Amino acid sequence: MQRAARDRVLPSLGHLLKALSTKIRSRRLPAVQYHYSPAHDLPYLPSEIWLMVLREATAMSPDPLDISLGLSFLETPCSIDDYHSSMHVKRDLALVNKAWNRYIQEFLYEFVWISRASQAKALAWTLLTQFIDGKPSSGQWIRRLHMETPALKRCATDDIRTILDYAPHLVVFSDHHAVRCTRYHEFNDVRCSPEQMVSALATPNRKLRKLSLTNYSDDPFPYHISPTLKQTAANLEYLELSSSSVPAVSGHKLAKALVVSFPVLQSLKLTLDNTTFAVIANWQMPSLRNVSVVSSDFGYAGRGFAVFFAAHGKKIHQLELGHSSSLVVEHHLTLQPRPIQQIPLADWCPNLKEFICSADAEWNWRNPDWIAPHVLLPAHPHLEFIGIRDIDKRLLDDVASFPSDIEDDAPFFPLVEQISSLLYNEAFPSLRYIRDLSRTSHSMRTVLRPQARILKFWSKILARCGERQVWLEDFRGVNITSRDLRRAGLVE
Secondary structure, three states: OHHHHHHHHHHHHHHHHHHHHHHHHHHOOOOOOOOHHHHHHHHHHHHHHHHHHHHHHHOOOOOOOOHHHHHHOOOOOOOOOHHHHHHHHHHHHHHHOOHHHHHHHHHHOOEEOOOHHHOOOOOHHHHHHHHHHOOOHHHHHOOEEEEEOOHHEEEEEHHHHHHHHHOOOOOOEEEEEEEEOOOOOOOOOOOHHHHHHHHHHHOOOOOOOEEEEEEEOOOOHHHHHHHHHHHHHOOOOEEEEEOOOOOOOOHHHHHOOOOOOOOEEEEEEEEEEOOHHHHOOEEEEEOOOEEEEEOOOOOOOOOOHHHHHHHHHHHOOEEEEOOHHHHHHHHHHHHOOOOOOOOOHHHOOOOOOEEEEEEEEEEEEEEEOOOOOOOOOOOOOOOOOOEEEEEHHHHHHHHHHHHHHOOHHHHHHHHHHHHHHHOOOOOOOOEEEEEEEOOHHHHHHHHOOOHHHHHHHHHHHHHHHHOOOOEEEEEOOOOHHHHHHHHHOOOO
């Protein structure tokens, strides 16, 4: 009888314990039902699809690798802040998994911006280490190398030479006074001299399309730069040349410099002396359209400046003068004797359509009712577009020079008259567009609750442009309208 009772109790007890354990397990680990999602198939996408996805996720605007966007001097260049933001996104994507890290390498290295010497040394060390370890070189992905550093953080020549040696597919190279070059022969490594560093760009398989060079030597450009340019000239569409010093070489000695032919060059930016201008005048540039010039010795009235524009002026469609009117006038006032001839820039460039100048113009008290956009170009019959740089700086300087009430726009009176002078039909009868090329000025005009005097200033400019039927544009090329000003500050 006891055995029969035990046989009945044990199964019941087993069912009870099983029910309790199931109930406890259900409380601790709730059952999760599986729901299919197409997202679960993403890791199995082909690598080509992943590369397209990552390309869109890391794209910059404007595209720093699009050469056509940088041929005009009106385009807003990529800023260091935009570059850092893009690199942060690429770094985060590279840390997701090993596959993404492998895919993202191309986008991590395609555009390299060096802003201090330690970055150049780190990149050179990485490329050398990969070569020694027999790993694929990351330098194969470098397509644009931009170097722009403070004066005290310039890069070593051996680091830059190493980077160039391991970047065979480089398309854009920009050196803005970023290399530390000594004038004394402290080292015997000829490979790291400024001349040899530049010659590394002239390899047969390299197809440079945009090139910015700085001359660190006391010798003028044509001595060691011209042979390099001759090797890379076939594909160059943009060329920028600047010098850190004015060479003490006579024009007669430079007359024997090598003549270079640039069949597809469209844009040329020069910060050179008057003597070197005369040499570059002999270069063959049939496709040249855009020119930006700064005479490092203020030799605008010199022979070299005149010879250059006599040779190439008829082809120029867009011209930018780097020195403002006030700097040119101030320099001429210090000369003894002062230059008295008028520079016929309008005659040299009869087909000029676009002109870029600085807002820092000089008031001509001989004709106080009219201020030319630039002392070198007081008038032009065919000019259709004028772009003005540094309006933000001029506004801030005028406010600092003439303190007044925050709503009083009296400090901006000279600038209003200066821009209004551009609208004189006698000086620029074909003018149709005036553009503010300053991004900061755009922010001062459109940010939340801008100053009333800033909006009053722009409302006056807009009204005078309307009377002359000239479009007023911001740095993006978008029209500035009275509706925009009213929306920003309810200015009538």
